[in-house]
Amino acid sequence: MKRELTRLIAAQVCLHMCMAGTRMAAPLLALREGHSPASVGVLLALFALSQVFLSLPAGRFADRHGLRRPVAFAVLAALIGAGSAALWPTFGVLCFAALLTGGATGSATIAVQRQAGFLAGNPTELKQVFGWLAIGPALSNFAGPFAAGLLIDHAGFRTAFAFLALVPLASWWGVHAMAVRKAPEAPVQDGRRSSSWDLLREPPFRRLMVVNWLLSSCWDVHTFLVPVLGHERGLSASAIGTVLGAFALAATGVRVLLPLVAEHVREAVVVTAAMVCTAALFAVYPLAHTAWSMGLLSVLLGFALGAVQPMIMSTLHQITPAHRHGEAIGLRMMAINGSSVLMPLLFGSVGAVLGASGVFWFVGGVVGMASPAAIRLGQGRSRH
Template sequence: MKRELAKLIAGQVCLHACMTGMRMAAPLMALRSGQSEAAVGVLLALFALTQVFLALPAGRYADTHGLKRPVMWSVLTSFVGAGMAALWPIFPVLCVSALLTGGATGAAVIALQRHVGRAAQDLTQLKQAFSWLAIGPAISNFIGPFTAGLLIDHAGFQWAYGAMALLPLLAWCWVRKTRELPSYVKPEGHEKNSAWDLLNAPMFRRLMLVNWFLSACWDVHTFVVPIMGHERGLSASAIGSILGAFAIAAALIRIGLPFLVAHLKEWQVLTGAMLISSVFLALYPLMNTALSMGCCSVLLGFSLGSVQPMVMSTLHQITPESRHGEAIGLRLMGINASSVVMPIVFGAAGAVIGIGGVFWSVSALVGLGSRSAYLLRIGKKNG
């Protein structure tokens, strides 16, 4: 299990790094070629947009075909997307590349998460496996942009896109020898169930609500902190350092999670994360220096970085095994839809109640919503 998990994490890192590298390089090239900020915003949104619409079909495909076939198609799609940008680095092609690499990464993540959840032998192993798997995106968020940035500075954009196109091929080298798990046949009479039927289960609805609350915390930090830093008169490097500290903290807590989860229940981690996040979101607008904002950012990163493995572990326990792919797809669809919509909501709300008001509103929402995370305990106990 450990060796296979390491290979899957390496494959996830390579595929995700292709997308994150493209997500850094393509907007930068668009700005340097004279595109407007609005056009660049659309380009960035396209990386998430495909995942909103493909998440459920990708989940069903993974339920039917397992791990390797979905990952193979994702590898080919990412390779084509990044390769097109390397051959024809113009804005319309960059938009197509964003759609292809974003959608392929989302589809591969669903197949990988489904496989890892099914391969776990017990609850402790389930939580530990998802904790290790969650480290992958943190690593790729560094590798992709860093590699692309170096190549842009020393060789040019087309070489950077070419390197990103090679990463999915490396991912396939890691994943292709993974042993497929036996397929799970849906019970008779359930072959044509809609994924939306999952929302009829109170536990699943509660988990999706908790997932959305925590996703909103992540979004408000990513979107509003640069605006707040600008209002405070901080430099671009200081604002970047604050956001970087958040990412590092989120990665560090995920490294420590596999050793902690054996002693903690999922509902305990989720409830604690929501309460802690509520406190630090409320304190954020009161911070006036880069150092104090950085401290808040680190503590918030520790809190929010711990939740994804717990959400995934709970999801695999409360949904039928034959529909794990659909459930993961529905979760991913909600996260990406939130990432598209919430910045618009935050921007409009900030114009009316101010940036501090946005933080305090989300803080109150998440604090009150922590009851949903606590009730996951009651549901699992009764179930």
């Protein structure tokens, strides 16, 4: 299992690294070419927008074809996307690259997460597998922008995009030799195949989606409002960046620890504790006035929210039928990326009325009130 999991993590890192590097380089090039911040905002939204529409079809495709074919298509799309930016670095092509690299990464992630679930033989191994797998995006979110930045400074944007286009080829090398397990064929009932609405009609899955969406929104709230709150407090850009960096490091750190203690924790307990802690931290966050206090709260919030994804993915694989794991993961990713596109607009509108502090308190209150639902995660599980 360890060797196969390492290959899956490497495949995920290489594709995600392409997107993360492009997501840093493309807006930077657009700004240097004189495009407005509004245009750059649209460009950034395209990385998530493509995943909103592709996640569900990609999940169904993974259910039908396993791992290799989805990853092969994702590698090809990422190669075309970043490669086109290297050849024709215009704003329109950068938007095209954003759509392709974002969609490729999301589609491959669904296939990888689906395959990872088959490596585990029991709930403890599921938590361990998804704990390790969740470290991949954190590594690529550092490696992609770092490598792109070095290449931009020393060789120019074209070279950086060309490098990012070639990195996903390693993803194919990572998965092509794996023994891939396909799920059983989906049963046909009343002359038709099950629809995605059938999954959402199941209370355990619907509860999981609501809890996951709330906690994902908290991640977006923190990322969006910390710069606003820091600006109100008169903090420097480096101090605000350090606060956000502390959050990312804490989220990564807790994911490293989770596989080591997976046998001693329950998914529902971890997620419930994360919701309660998040609500409490959001209540206190607006009262912090220094970089040190905001940094401490950011670390604590990173520990709380960073522990959620492995627990959610472990639960998802236990409450959905094996032949629909890809579809279920696709629905989850569609909801998360839809939230990432829409919620900043909502936060901006609400923040204009309530202020940054008001948004923290409002979202924290909603999460706190919804936390009792998390303790029932996993009830009504089905075996895969």
